[in-house]
Amino acid sequence: MSTKIPVNIAGNLVADPDLTYGESGVAHAKLRVAVNQRIQGTDGSWHDGDPVFHNVSAFRALAENASNSLKKGDPVTVTGELEFRAFEKDGEKREARRIVAETIGPDLRFGTSVYQRSPRAAGPEAGIGAGLNAAAEATQPAYSVATKGPVAVPPLGGPAGNEMSF
Structure with a gap:
C-alpha cells in the first residue's frame, strides 16, 4: 500500500x-x-x-x-x-x-513568461475528443498577450459560423 x-x-x-x-x-x-x-x-x-x-x-x-x-x-x-x-x-x-x-x-515572482500552447496529438492517451481542435490550437494561441484576452477558436477546428445540417 x-x-x-x-x-x-x-x-x-x-x-x-x-x-x-x-x-x-x-x-x-x-x-x-x-x-x-x-x-x-x-x-x-x-x-x-x-x-x-x-x-x-x-x-x-x-x-x-x-x-x-x-x-x-x-x-x-x-x-x-x-x-x-x-x-x-x-x-x-x-x-x-x-x-x-x-x-x-x-x-513568476522573479520574472515574466510567455505562454504558448503545444499542439495536442490525437490518440487513446489524449482522451475522447482531444486532437479535434489541434489544428486550430497549433495556429492560434488560446490567449492573446497583445489584447489581454482569449482568442476565439472555432469549434471542432472548422471555420467560424459553420452550421450543422441534418
Missing part, C-alpha cells in the same frame, strides 16, 4: 531537465530542484538556510514541455505527490523519495 502525500514546492533547477523515453515510448523528465528556507536572524535580517534538494519526475507531455521550456537556474513551482520507495543495493536497505509532478511552471 502506498501513501500519497500532496506537496507544493518553489525553488530553482539545479540542472537542465533530463528527458528520456521508456520502452513504451512514454516521456520521462528528471528534474532536481533546490529549495532554500528563508531565516530571520535575531537582529531582524534575513538570510538563506541550507538548501533542500528534491528529485522530481514528470511524465508524458509535462515531461516534454518542461524539458523544452526550463533550464538550469530557472525558478520553478512544482505541484505533485511525494513518493517513497525502498530498495536494496549492495546488500544494504535504502530508501529514496521523489515528487511525481502534476504541474510544473515558472515562478
Whole structure:
C-alpha cells in the first residue's frame, strides 16, 4: 500500500531537465530542484538556510514541455505527490523519495513568461475528443498577450459560423 502525500514546492533547477523515453515510448523528465528556507536572524535580517534538494519526475507531455521550456537556474513551482520507495543495493536497505509532478511552471515572482500552447496529438492517451481542435490550437494561441484576452477558436477546428445540417 502506498501513501500519497500532496506537496507544493518553489525553488530553482539545479540542472537542465533530463528527458528520456521508456520502452513504451512514454516521456520521462528528471528534474532536481533546490529549495532554500528563508531565516530571520535575531537582529531582524534575513538570510538563506541550507538548501533542500528534491528529485522530481514528470511524465508524458509535462515531461516534454518542461524539458523544452526550463533550464538550469530557472525558478520553478512544482505541484505533485511525494513518493517513497525502498530498495536494496549492495546488500544494504535504502530508501529514496521523489515528487511525481502534476504541474510544473515558472515562478513568476522573479520574472515574466510567455505562454504558448503545444499542439495536442490525437490518440487513446489524449482522451475522447482531444486532437479535434489541434489544428486550430497549433495556429492560434488560446490567449492573446497583445489584447489581454482569449482568442476565439472555432469549434471542432472548422471555420467560424459553420452550421450543422441534418
